[in-house]
Amino acid sequence: MDRKGTLTINNQVRYAVLGSGSSANAYIFSYGGRSLIVDNGFSVKEALARMDKAGISPASVDGLFLTHTHGDHLKGAGALCRRLKIPMFISAGLKLPDSVGKLPGLYTMQPGRDHNFSWCSCLPFSTCHDVEKPVGYSFTIQGERMTVLTDTGELSDEMFYLASSSRVLFLEANYDPGMLSNGPYPASLKRRISSKLGHLSNLQAADFLAEISSRHTVMPESVYLCHLSQNNNRPEKVHEALEASRAANLHYRILDRGELCTGEFFIGNSRNLGP
Incomplete structure (x- = not known):
């Protein structure tokens, strides 16, 4: 993963x-003028526009890491790889649909095993979702971990370890149980979403964070609650679940659907301490 990128402040990790x-x-995660992207469900035009707003140079991107093949994660992935002339990284054993098209490069990674690149390492981990070979990703840059944990209906000990040891955590809070139960979806779809192969509810996300808060003295510095359902959730519902739990003492931000946000931290700065 060696490409010429833009210069950034030494020891500054940026993400979006x-x-x-x-x-x-x-x-997107960036360090030292180089970047990687996880998934792309946007058109190429929209993805590049959002990268520009986030201050990320397309020339800095080394590769795209795909979590799974649902359209909201895959739809624009192949086209973006071709536009940027970058490889795609996928879970070992995953067969990509023909719609992805020809890629500049394709590499497989074994879940549960660290894969080292020149400026970061990547640990893919298995998730529980109704699609072939789904994974989440945990990236480590100079000893600092950042984890993307979405699209899973069940949480594992591995996920708990990776989330609790992360400086920055992106965690799914997909649906409010009441909104899903009383909403317009057919019963079969409601069962799918709330199953062990579906998505995390606000309550599951809150309980997961509360468990991290109660068992660890070093907390994630920033937690982003994301992947909110368009029809079965609202940011205020996520907030209610978190504030009613022991997760309320964590520094978190709830991302509305489609919201673009950016953040940064400096390697070597002290981590947040829990109670």
């Missing part, structure tokens, strides 16, 4: 959620 939710998802 280009957007998340039911329609399109994409995340």
Whole structure:
């Protein structure tokens, strides 16, 4: 993963959620003028526009890491790889649909095993979702971990370890149980969403964060609640669930559907301490 990128401040790690939710998802991590992108459900034009707003140079991107093949994560991934002339990284054993098209490069990674690149390492981990070979990703840059944990209906000990040891955590809070139960979806779809192969509810996300808060003295510095359902959730519902739990003492931000946000931290700065 060696490409010429733009210069940034030494020891500064930058990240951006280009957007998340039911329609399109994409995340970017940057260090030392180089970047990687996780998923792309946007058109190439929209993805590049959002990268520009986030201050990320397309020339800095080394590769695209795909979590799974649902359209809100995959739809624009192949086209973006071709536009930027970058490889795609996927879970071992995953067969991409023909719609992805020809790629500049394709590499497979084994979940549960660290994969080292020149400026970061990547640990893919298995998620529980109703699609072939789904994974989340945990990236480590100079000893600092950042984890993308979405599109899973069940949480594992591995996920807990990675989330609790992350400086920055992107965690799914997909649906409010009451809104889903009383909403217009057919019963079969409601069962799918709330199943172990579906998505995390606000309550599951809150309980997960509360468990991290109660068991660890070092907290994630920033938690982003993302991938909110268009029809079955609202930011205020996520806020209610978090404030009613022991997760309220964590520094968190709830991302509305499609919201673009950016952040940064400096390697070597002290981490937040819990109670």
